[in-house]
Amino acid sequence: MAAIPIPACPSDVTMAPDEPLKALCHKCRGEMIYVTSLPHPRSPEKMMRTTFVCRACNQTRNYSLSIPMAEAYAAASAPKRAS
Numbered sequence: 001m002a003a004i005p006i007p008a009c010p011s012d013v014t015m016a017p018d019e020p021l022k023a024l025c026h027k028c029r030g031e032m033i034y035v036t037s038l039p040h041p042r043s044p045e046k047m048m049r050t051t052f053v054c055r056a057c058n059q060t061r062n063y064s065l066s067i068p069m070a071e072a073y074a075a076a077s078a079p080k081r082a083s
């Protein structure tokens with residue numbers, strides 16, 4: 001019996017770590033804005049559930065990211081501070 005690949009849930013997509021720090025809406029392909037991240041309920045020690053919002057679709061989307069990825073998105077979206 002052949003294994004059937006489980007389709008990824010659109011609201012719970014794992015991103016590849018080598019992708020640029022840009023979350024693209026899979027519906028309109030627009031760039032989404034990082035909102036927040038919380039420990040992932042299934043593996044809070046390794047994953048973060050990260051929320052982005054697409055302004056064009058006016059919709060938030062959740063992605064499961066590794067903690068370093070979530071932190072990188074948070075840092076990339078943080079307002080630049082003059083130092």
Ligand SMILES: [Zn+2]
Binds near residue numbers: 026030056
């Ligand atoms: Zn969109």
